[in-house]
Amino acid sequence: MKRVAFHTLGCKVNQYETEAMEKLFEDRGYLVVNDEEFADVYVINTCTVTNLSDRKSRQFIRKSKGINEDAIIAVVGCYSQVSPKEVEELEGVDVIIGTSERNKIVELCEIAKEENRRINIVRNIKTYKEFEPINIDNIKSKSRAYIKIQDGCNQYCSYCIIPYARGPIRSRDVEEILFEAKKLARVGFKEIVLTGIHVASYGKDLTGIDLGEVIKRIALIDGIKRIRLSSVEPNLINDDFMNTLVKTNKVCDHFHLSLQSGSNTILEKMNRKYTKEEFREKVDLIRKYMPDAGITTDIIVGFPGETDKEFKETYEFANEIGFSRIHVFKYSPRKGTPAARFNNQINGKIKNQRSKELIELGDKLTDEFNSRFIGETMAVLFEEDKSTNGIYEGYTTNYIRVKSNINHELAGSIIQTRITDNEEGYLIGETRR
Ligand code: SF4
Known part of the structure; x- marks a missing residue:
C-alpha cells in the first residue's frame, strides 16, 4: 500500500483542505501516515501569512526529503500560490499547486513519479x-x-x-x-x-x-x-x-471579531473598514441579542508607526470591550504587502513588551469572563478525542473550554454541566452520572 503524509501550516481553512486532500489519496488506495514517518508522497500544505511561515514551509520540504529521498514532494497552498518561482527553485520539489485545482493532486503526484519530472500548475489567482x-x-x-x-x-x-x-x-x-x-x-x-x-x-x-x-x-x-x-x-x-x-x-453565542487595533489612526493605516466606535456599537448589538456571548479577537501589536499612545488606546479599548479571549500577534512585515514598505517599523523589543502586556490583559479578561459562569449550568459538547484519564473536554456555546469527568458513552454529546470552578483558561464542570 502506498503511503502519503501531510504537513499543514496555517489556518483552519488549510486544515480543512488538507483533510479533503487526504480523502482524495485514500480514495486512490493510499494510507495516510504521520508526517514523521516514511512515506511515498509528502504533501506540504503551506501558509504565507508571515515570512516565518514561508521559512517553516521550506524547512519541512527539506525534512521530508531527509526521511525518504525518493519521495514525491508536493507543495500546495498559499506560499506556492504567492511565490511559485521561489518554490520551484527549492531542491526536491516535484509538484507545485497553489490555492486552486488541489483536486488534481493525486494524479499529478503519480505523473511526476512515473515521468520523473517536475510539475507546476500555479496560475494567476x-x-x-x-x-x-x-x-x-x-x-x-x-x-x-x-x-x-x-x-x-x-x-x-x-x-x-x-x-x-x-x-x-x-x-x-x-x-x-x-x-x-x-x-x-x-x-x-x-x-x-x-x-x-x-x-x-x-x-x-x-x-x-x-x-x-x-x-x-x-x-x-x-x-x-x-x-x-x-x-x-x-x-x-x-x-x-x-x-x-x-x-x-x-x-x-460566540463571535470572533477581529479588532486588530483599538486606535483609529492605526485602523486606517491598516485599511480596516471600521472605527473603534463602530466596533463598540457592534459588540453592544451582539450583547443586546446574546447577553452571554463570548467575543474573541485578534490584535496586532507593533504595526508600523504605532506609538505608545496608540498602543495604550488599544489596550484600554480591549479592556473596555472585555473580550473573552485575545490572540495577540506581533506585527511582522510581509513581503509584497503595502505595510512592509511603511516607514517607522517598530523594533522587536517594543513589540515584545506590548505583546506581553496585551497577553496578560487577555488572560485577565478570560479569567473574568469565565468566572461569571461558576455555579451555572451550561450545555457542553464533549469531544471524543479529547480526554485524559477519563476527564473529557468540550466547549460551551460561548466557546469556553470545560473539563469534566463524564461517562465515555457521553463523549460526542451535548450535556448539561454544572460549572464548579475556574482554572487557568478553562472551567471545571460536573455532570450527573
Ligand atoms: S480581511 Fe484583511 S486580514 Fe482578513 S484575510 Fe482579508 S485582507 Fe487579510
Whole structure:
C-alpha cells in the first residue's frame, strides 16, 4: 500500500483542505501516515501569512526529503500560490499547486513519479472566478465539523498577503453547503463551524443569497444542534443579522471579531473598514441579542508607526470591550504587502513588551469572563478525542473550554454541566452520572 503524509501550516481553512486532500489519496488506495514517518508522497500544505511561515514551509520540504529521498514532494497552498518561482527553485520539489485545482493532486503526484519530472500548475489567482468544490466526509473528531463556505478576500488590509494568495471572493453554492451539512448530520456531528477566508463576504458574488440565509437553511437540518461562525467582520453585524441568528435557536453565542487595533489612526493605516466606535456599537448589538456571548479577537501589536499612545488606546479599548479571549500577534512585515514598505517599523523589543502586556490583559479578561459562569449550568459538547484519564473536554456555546469527568458513552454529546470552578483558561464542570 502506498503511503502519503501531510504537513499543514496555517489556518483552519488549510486544515480543512488538507483533510479533503487526504480523502482524495485514500480514495486512490493510499494510507495516510504521520508526517514523521516514511512515506511515498509528502504533501506540504503551506501558509504565507508571515515570512516565518514561508521559512517553516521550506524547512519541512527539506525534512521530508531527509526521511525518504525518493519521495514525491508536493507543495500546495498559499506560499506556492504567492511565490511559485521561489518554490520551484527549492531542491526536491516535484509538484507545485497553489490555492486552486488541489483536486488534481493525486494524479499529478503519480505523473511526476512515473515521468520523473517536475510539475507546476500555479496560475494567476485572479483568473479563478468559481468556488472550487473540495469536500470532506472523513473527519477525525465526530463532534464538531468544519464546512468551507467561501474562499478569497477583497479587503486588502495593508499588512495581509491573503488576497494575493487566495484571490477574489468566491462563495460556495448553497445547495452544496446543505448537501455537506446533511451528510455530516447523518454521521452524527452535532456542531457545524462555517469557515472560509472571509466568511462575512459570503454571497457578495452571488445573487439572492447571503450568510444569514445559509445559516437559516442549515438550522433546518435535523441532527445539527449548533452552528458556529469561525470569524466575522464587525461590518456584518446588524439587527437583521442578529435577529436571524437568534431565531434559528442554533447559532452559538460566540463571535470572533477581529479588532486588530483599538486606535483609529492605526485602523486606517491598516485599511480596516471600521472605527473603534463602530466596533463598540457592534459588540453592544451582539450583547443586546446574546447577553452571554463570548467575543474573541485578534490584535496586532507593533504595526508600523504605532506609538505608545496608540498602543495604550488599544489596550484600554480591549479592556473596555472585555473580550473573552485575545490572540495577540506581533506585527511582522510581509513581503509584497503595502505595510512592509511603511516607514517607522517598530523594533522587536517594543513589540515584545506590548505583546506581553496585551497577553496578560487577555488572560485577565478570560479569567473574568469565565468566572461569571461558576455555579451555572451550561450545555457542553464533549469531544471524543479529547480526554485524559477519563476527564473529557468540550466547549460551551460561548466557546469556553470545560473539563469534566463524564461517562465515555457521553463523549460526542451535548450535556448539561454544572460549572464548579475556574482554572487557568478553562472551567471545571460536573455532570450527573
Ligand atoms: S480581511 Fe484583511 S486580514 Fe482578513 S484575510 Fe482579508 S485582507 Fe487579510
